[in-house]
Amino acid sequence: MIREACPTLAPQRREHIRLLVRESGVARVEDLRRELKVSVATIRRDLEVLEEEGKLRRVHGGAVSTENRLDEAVFDDKTNQFSKQKRAIAEEAYQLIGQEESLFLDGGSTTLCLARLLKNRNDLTVVTNSLRAAAELANSEPRVILTGGELRKISQTMVGPLTSAVLSQVRVDRAFMGTMGFCLKNGLTTTDPNEAFVKGLVAEQAVQVVLLADSSKAEKVSFARVSDWDKVDILVSDQKLPPIFTKSLPKRGLKVCVV
Amino acid sequence: MIREACPTLAPQRREHIRLLVRESGVARVEDLRRELKVSVATIRRDLEVLEEEGKLRRVHGGAVSTENRLDEAVFDDKTNQFSKQKRAIAEEAYQLIGQEESLFLDGGSTTLCLARLLKNRNDLTVVTNSLRAAAELANSEPRVILTGGELRKISQTMVGPLTSAVLSQVRVDRAFMGTMGFCLKNGLTTTDPNEAFVKGLVAEQAVQVVLLADSSKAEKVSFARVSDWDKVDILVSDQKLPPIFTKSLPKRGLKVCVV
DNA sequence: TTGTTTTTGATCGTTTTTGATAGAATTGCA
């Protein structure tokens, strides 16, 4: 006989698992199997469902609770998706940073990758309008300055007149910017005008502007214009960047790095 | 046999290490190996991961803490410690809030409790200089405005001149404040002058100031003066509040709620 | 009943984690 009668309904069993994980914070697959008297395959499937529902987080050997914890709960959506490319881009960008600099990080997952790389640098000042970047750096070495302003929930960034007011009070050596799309004709564009305005303001003020944008953003045009190419000094992208950019942009005075 | 069954999940073990390092400030690889009953190789790998996450810094022979822990203790601990009282206080404070109001929340675990209660209110505007409160509200209904400013790591709040600049641009109906200590003679005090300055500024500008402070703060005096009692309109505390406060403060025009 | 869908358990090849080992690097001490 391959299958035994099932004593509990699946949703009931999953609820049981959820409670076990929440109570102790962790649960191992093997323990759950013994507790619930089902095969490990079933446990794994249940964990998969529960993770999909956000009830817990799977780890090798079992699962851990997701309740509480600010830093991990907030992230993990877009961040892991294209992380390889983005991380490579972030690492390349990191090389640009010198000693004792002041930096600006705007919102976006690539700049968030970069934030992670800055954690042990106690010589840097990081200005950001990204709540995620701030949370990432909240317990690390660099000095962190938040721009303030109204929180735009969808991007977890601060925008608006209050943001502008603070930005006018600071000066950064290097600004690392993301974008929703870029093309030769329209330059950098993004969905939200408020967001675009802040980005534009930073691009004006920073000594050097570094655009971090993987190739999926190439030739995309969005609603709100951020800035033209002449404000950008360096573009860091990946190898799939269309050749037209590597050819044209240097003629306009930009440096292009592909990783 | 090369490998034994793993009794604890990797993230659990790493959390254990993190706490050990944070408590004593340092930990040697050999000690951790004995405590956790795994090989030194595993300990080293864990330390590597934790360092990557910025939770600690590796040194020859072990690791040292990067998370600063002074008298203000680490936040998560505080959140759980007196959570019952604090939650009761927060719930009482919540009753004060009307429709369509603008509120200020400052740092501290009690105000964080209050933030949780506001999540489903789409008619409110919440101004805060607390990164944790902002993170708590980041994916919820209320409009959120961050003050900006330099991030004070230990309290996870924004302070300094940039914060003041933004605060001067907004007006709130009700400010909910925490404090490190309060007494009749010195009013409200806290450890950090920057923090105190921001609190004082808010207290000046808010239409109504509500102090959320459990009885453990009573008769405590800290270094930096926040404000005198005449700026405070309501004190919400618990039943263990010394009677002297319930007697004296109403004479000074304050309302005192004990829960 | 019969036919269909869903759920479960077993198997197998792959990935991840762990522990051991060896050579390089660092530290402490003379």
Place this chain on the structure above:
DNA sequence: TGCAATTCTATCAAAAACGATCAAAAACAA
């Protein structure tokens, strides 16, 4: 400085855990 002891990194192999797949059992519908 030189030497010994300790600790680190890199690498490999064993064990455990994993995902994909398939077939049996159960639940369901007509």
